Amino acid sequence: MTKVFGHGGLRLFLLMLLDEQPQHGYDLIKMVEDRFLGMYTPSAGTVYPRLQSLEDEGLIEHEEIDGRKVYRLTEAGRRELDERRSELDELQRRAVESARHLAGTIREEVRGSVREMRDDLRHAMKDVKRQERWAARQARGGGWDPFGAGGLGDLFGGGARPSGGGPRRREERGRADADPGGSRLELRSLHADLDAFVDDVMARARGMVVDRAGVDRARSALLDARDAVLTALGGSTPEADRPGPDGGPGAAGPGHDPAEEDGPDHWA
Amino acid sequence: MDRTVAEADGRVSIELEELSRVEVTLVAGDVLVSATPGPSRVEVEWLGGPELLVSEEAGVLVVRHDSWPRPGGGGLPRALVAVQCPPGASVQSNTVNASTVVAGMAGQLRTASVSGPVTLSYVGGDVRARTVSAPVEMEGVSGRLHVATVSGTVELAGGCLADLRASSASGDLFLDVELLPSGTCRCSTVSGDLALRVPEEVGADVEACSVSGRLDVGGRPVRRGGRGMYAQIGETAVDRPRIMLRTVSGRMTVLPRRTGRNPGGVRTPAVLA
Numbered sequence: 001m002t003k004v005f006g007h008g009g010l011r012l013f014l015l016m017l018l019d020e021q022p023q024h025g026y027d028l029i030k031m032v033e034d035r036f037l038g039m040y041t042p043s044a045g046t047v048y049p050r051l052q053s054l055e056d057e058g059l060i061e062h063e064e065i066d067g068r069k070v071y072r073l074t075e076a077g078r079r080e081l082d083e084r085r086s087e088l089d090e091l092q093r094r095a096v097e098s099a100r101h102l103a104g105t106i107r108e109e110v111r112g113s114v115r116e117m118r119d120d121l122r123h124a125m126k127d128v129k130r131q132e133r134w135a136a137r138q139a140r141g142g143g144w145d146p147f148g149a150g151g152l153g154d155l156f157g158g159g160a161r162p163s164g165g166g167p168r169r170r171e172e173r174g175r176a177d178a179d180p181g182g183s184r185l186e187l188r189s190l191h192a193d194l195d196a197f198v199d200d201v202m203a204r205a206r207g208m209v210v211d212r213a214g215v216d217r218a219r220s221a222l223l224d225a226r227d228a229v230l231t232a233l234g235g236s237t238p239e240a241d242r243p244g245p246d247g248g249p250g251a252a253g254p255g256h257d258p259a260e261e262d263g264p265d266h267w268a
Numbered sequence: 269m270d271r272t273v274a275e276a277d278g279r280v281s282i283e284l285e286e287l288s289r290v291e292v293t294l295v296a297g298d299v300l301v302s303a304t305p306g307p308s309r310v311e312v313e314w315l316g317g318p319e320l321l322v323s324e325e326a327g328v329l330v331v332r333h334d335s336w337p338r339p340g341g342g343g344l345p346r347a348l349v350a351v352q353c354p355p356g357a358s359v360q361s362n363t364v365n366a367s368t369v370v371a372g373m374a375g376q377l378r379t380a381s382v383s384g385p386v387t388l389s390y391v392g393g394d395v396r397a398r399t400v401s402a403p404v405e406m407e408g409v410s411g412r413l414h415v416a417t418v419s420g421t422v423e424l425a426g427g428c429l430a431d432l433r434a435s436s437a438s439g440d441l442f443l444d445v446e447l448l449p450s451g452t453c454r455c456s457t458v459s460g461d462l463a464l465r466v467p468e469e470v471g472a473d474v475e476a477c478s479v480s481g482r483l484d485v486g487g488r489p490v491r492r493g494g495r496g497m498y499a500q501i502g503e504t505a506v507d508r509p510r511i512m513l514r515t516v517s518g519r520m521t522v523l524p525r526r527t528g529r530n531p532g533g534v535r536t537p538a539v540l541a
Contacts, residue, residue, distance in 0.1 A: 030306065031306075033306075034304065034306040034307065089278065089279075092279055092280075092281050099348065099350030100300075100348055102300060102302065103298055103300040103350070106300075106302075106369050106371050106389045107367070107369055107385075107387045107405075109389065109407070110387050110388070110389050110405050110406065110407040110425070111405055113407045113425035114405045114423040114424075114425045114442075117423065117424075117425035117426070117442065117465075118423060118442045120444070120465075121442055121444065121521070122463075124465070124486075124521075124523045125463060125484070125523070131487050
């Protein structure tokens, strides 16, 4: 915490405490701590020399009770205190400010713990979802099957029901329903299928040892696959825009909607 | 002891007889109640509005604004009220917009606020917190806890509870907590999500009831039947705490905490140690 007492502040504060009642040095330390809500504890090495100098100046005196010094204010000390009332008020104000500081500290501490807990929980929730999706796919026959239940076959046969689930997909379905016909619905279903393809490949790849060369071979296979897919869709000359192994956005095939942020190339 | 605090008084610090009860009613500003082994004390700073009334009788401290609302205004009643009292004292704090912080108290605790956030740090005993739109953030709560909000988020990081009830309309509930064996936890929302985490070694019987919400129990099988969905965490069959969840459309997640780490067991907050 920042410095609570300026020059002579602690001295004055001790006078004020002794004005309330005579005290042991140790009790004085405790009282200062209490007044500042535990935010400031003066050490014995700070308090005792100040008591000594106050005594030397005749502002306080002590008597020994059971071998311990009990300090009390003298008349001169009381006069000193009265003269410096305004400074004392300032000290009291700081005590209140330390209350505000304490409230802030507690709030920050709790907020920190709570945030950590919430992030932890959110993370764990995502893991659960991922596992579920994987388990669901396994149950459906172990992989990406566009013509099986919930796949492409359903999409074209029985309305827009993309494979997989999840809120994003549902949202898409809603949009597709709102705008049926044309190439939009078909594009959606293609997109959904590509998504499912990515999920499937990733789920399988997780169990494998993947090295750099493997990734390069996979890239090349993906480019071939892209060309084949675009050709199948009735599109462009595949060789014209082959960008090399790091993929990059492919040519706009027919029906490629530039407004669509994550088009068919988003997995490349 | 009766006194008023107004602008001219500035900040006032009053040492009191040992308190057994604290009642603070504030519109705006800050309320801080913290436990102390030392003497009871109240610090009040007037920051606006009508003067503050501070009274103490037979160990009961009451702090509130005088006659608000009153004709002719006088500004928004705003104040800082900081109380230090024995941990066992009961506390009641009612605020509109003022934030409430309570630390280390172990008796009866009631907080109510409209839009002022509530922070509870290492409190215990019998705790109830209600807000309308403000968040309730808690760490290390023990004993009984009832939290209710309309749209605020309820978050609890650690604690050991025999009885936990949390409800909200649209606010999310995030609760990471240890329930005592044979303890119960009831949570309900309308559209807010419910996320709980409990220690795996203690386990839990989970019952969920929902119109359209989904239930995840850390990948464990969820059985449908009777009046809802059922699942279970942990192997031991004796005295598993019960978790009852209810939502219209919120997502429900109950996760086991694998390590025995309870981020906020029962200890005193660092700032009060």
